[in-house]
Amino acid sequence: MKLQDLVQPLHLLVPYEGTNPEITSIENDNRKVQNGSLFICIKGYTVDGHDFAESAVKNGAAAVLSEKALPLSVPVIIVNDTTRAMAVLADAFYNHPTKKLHLIGITGTNGKTTTSHLIEKIFSDLNHSTGLIGTMYTKIGDQKIETKNTTPESLVLQKGFQQMLDAGVDTAIMEVSSHALHMGRVHGCDYDIAVFTNLTQDHLDYHKTMEDYMHAKSLLFSQLGNTFDKGKPKFAVLNADDTASELYRKSTAAHVVTYGIDNEADFHARNIQMSSAGTTFEIVIKEKSYPIDIQLIGKFSVYNVLASVATAFVSKIPIEAIIESIEGVKGVDGRFELVNAGQEFTVIVDYAHTPDSLENVLKTIQSFAKKRIFVIVGCGGDRDKTKRPLMAEISCRYATVPIFTSDNPRSEEPLAILKDMEDGVSGKDYITIPDRREAIIAAINQATAGDVILIAGKGHETYQIIGSNVYDFDDRVVAREAIEGR
Ligand SMILES: CC(=O)N[C@H]1[C@@H](OP(=O)(O)OP(=O)(O)OC[C@H]2O[C@@H](n3ccc(=O)[nH]c3=O)[C@H](O)[C@@H]2O)O[C@H](CO)[C@@H](O)[C@@H]1O[C@H](C)C(=O)N[C@@H](C)C(=O)N[C@H](CCC(=O)O)C(=O)O
Numbered sequence: 001m002k003l004q005d006l007v008q009p010l011h012l013l014v015p016y017e018g019t020n021p022e023i024t025s026i027e028n029d030n031r032k033v034q035n036g037s038l039f040i041c042i043k044g045y046t047v048d049g050h051d052f053a054e055s056a057v058k059n060g061a062a063a064v065l066s067e068k069a070l071p072l073s074v075p076v077i078i079v080n081d082t083t084r085a086m087a088v089l090a091d092a093f094y095n096h097p098t099k100k101l102h103l104i105g106i107t108g109t110n111g112k113t114t115t116s117h118l119i120e121k122i123f124s125d126l127n128h129s130t131g132l133i134g135t136m137y138t139k140i141g142d143q144k145i146e147t148k149n150t151t152p153e154s155l156v157l158q159k160g161f162q163q164m165l166d167a168g169v170d171t172a173i174m175e176v177s178s179h180a181l182h183m184g185r186v187h188g189c190d191y192d193i194a195v196f197t198n199l200t201q202d203h204l205d206y207h208k209t210m211e212d213y214m215h216a217k218s219l220l221f222s223q224l225g226n227t228f229d230k231g232k233p234k235f236a237v238l239n240a241d242d243t244a245s246e247l248y249r250k251s252t253a254a255h256v257v258t259y260g261i262d263n264e265a266d267f268h269a270r271n272i273q274m275s276s277a278g279t280t281f282e283i284v285i286k287e288k289s290y291p292i293d294i295q296l297i298g299k300f301s302v303y304n305v306l307a308s309v310a311t312a313f314v315s316k317i318p319i320e321a322i323i324e325s326i327e328g329v330k331g332v333d334g335r336f337e338l339v340n341a342g343q344e345f346t347v348i349v350d351y352a353h354t355p356d357s358l359e360n361v362l363k364t365i366q367s368f369a370k371k372r373i374f375v376i377v378g379c380g381g382d383r384d385k386t387k388r389p390l391m392a393e394i395s396c397r398y399a400t401v402p403i404f405t406s407d408n409p410r411s412e413e414p415l416a417i418l419k420d421m422e423d424g425v426s427g428k429d430y431i432t433i434p435d436r437r438e439a440i441i442a443a444i445n446q447a448t449a450g451d452v453i454l455i456a457g458k459g460h461e462t463y464q465i466i467g468s469n470v471y472d473f474d475d476r477v478v479a480r481e482a483i484e485g486r
């Protein structure tokens with residue numbers, strides 16, 4: 001693609017009419033630049049990409065996109081915000097792939113991964129070829145690729161969509177983080193359906209206030225309403241029981257459908273009955289009631305199911321097929337996952353790492369636990385510090401034996417993170433064991449028949465980040481070894 005054509009969608013104040021090289025790739029990392037690349041300078045959190053422009057040109061860059069004038073031998077195109085411009089160019093370079101996909105975006109504090117997996121299951125059970133982008137991995141057809149971010153940056157994202165099309169994928173389901181929305185990573189994605197799960201405290205290290213966090217998520221819904229050229233209606237699927245939905249309703253020009261339990265909604269759950277094996281309820285749609293018997297537990301699972309049912313329903317999948325598919329879901333990796341090695345007590349590994357999700361999971365455990373509840377919990381380093389005392393307080397409120405430990409301390413001192421947690425529970429009973437393996441072993445060694453142990457925070461993760469080192473660590477493996485070694 002010629003440079004002048006490529007930069008046209010940027011609608012530059014003064015259109016670019018300089019030399020017009022053929023652009024063979026777009027890169028924002030000078031180490032990946034090849035002959036003919038357009039190098040985009042991004043001011044990062046650790047380094048400034050503008051400092052690598054000269055080296056990019058040496059590596060073969062045919063042009064550079066920058067936020068300032070640079071003395072280079074190739075054309076330099078200047079824009080105010082290279083990150084946003086990169087999203088527009090990536091979409092154009094890969095020929096607007098999301099216009100050819102049925103694209104579903106899911107945002108919210110909790111439940112994005114679970115809901116996206118449920119939706120993906122429904123579509124693939126109906127022989128759709130699906131793609132999935134989220135915290136656990138990116139899936140393109142049958143191939144799974146490890147990811148660094150829940151929502152990758154725009155170049156990776158748009159290339160991924162193009163690869164999906166090449167692999168015959170027709171439906172892409174993606175988690176959309178508030179960071180990605182705020183940074184403009186998903187700018188240019190043509191969503192068909194945007195789903196909101198819920199909004200509770202998280203990521204205040206980045207967003208600073210809940211208002212800013214709530215507003216960032218609204219961008220998905222305003223973006224949804226802006227494009228009508230796919231020849232089919234667009235839908236915002238909102239949680240009627242979460243007050244933030246009001247803002248998202250106002251933000252979008254798309255059709256709004258709601259789901260809920262406590263308030264009236266287009267997809268309404270009633271007669272919810274929970275056991276330790278699963279949940280039954282009725283889904284009421286347009287005054288018709290459909291019974292469903294799922295293998296997931298907790299009120300939060302009912303919300304995730306309702307959001308998935310609503311999304312599939314507005315995608316014109318028959319309700320009977322949707323229900324059959326969801327009833328077949330046994331669980332999602334690292335979400336309320338049982339570790340069973342023949343022991344007489346229950347061990348659950350769950351990804352709950354926000355106050356709200358921890359409380360939901362502990363409440364659910366409380367509803368069936370007959371004896372003591374142990375919780376092993378930590379808080380991530382270099383992340384929202386205000387969560388720490390709250391996570392500790394919730395643990396002490398619901399668990400008989402709260403054990404505070406480490407969870408990816410990163411560059412922070414583990415004991416300092418634990419101190420922040422302890423500040424939320426002075427005078428309460430808890431145990432502090434900084435080493436996560438020792439904490440798990442201690443709980444398992446103390447447990448007796450009928451107890452429940454929740455190992456919270458890491459779910460599907462298979463590592464522990466201490467300093468800048470990444471160590472192999474899987475709560476499920478450690479728990480199994482501890483049970484076998486008892
Ligand atoms: C704060 C943040 O968002 N950081 C993201 C950012 O990294 P960064 O700003 O540190 O980048 P940098 O290393 O300073 O580099 C700046 C520029 O120089 C370039 N560079 C750099 C070095 C070099 O030798 N040559 C070169 O050209 C880089 O390619 C880049 O373009 O760009 C990286 C590549 O796109 C991201 O992976 C990284 O996300 C990190 C891992 C991160 O933790 N992000 C969090 C805040 C995040 O986005 N989280 C959300 C939600 C998670 C949740 O819901 O729990 C997510 O969607 O993941």
Ligand SMILES: Nc1ncnc2c1ncn2[C@@H]1O[C@H](COP(=O)(O)OP(=O)(O)OP(=O)(O)O)[C@@H](O)[C@H]1O
Pocket residue numbers: 108109110111112113114115135150175197198300301303304334335336350351352353356357358360361459
């Ligand atoms: N709808 C929900 N409401 C509240 N808590 C939930 C909900 N769904 C799941 N959870 C809890 O939150 C944890 C994380 O769930 P999930 O991975 O689906 O969320 P997520 O939004 O993808 O999280 P992240 O953005 O951190 O990746 C689960 O392990 C469970 O404890």
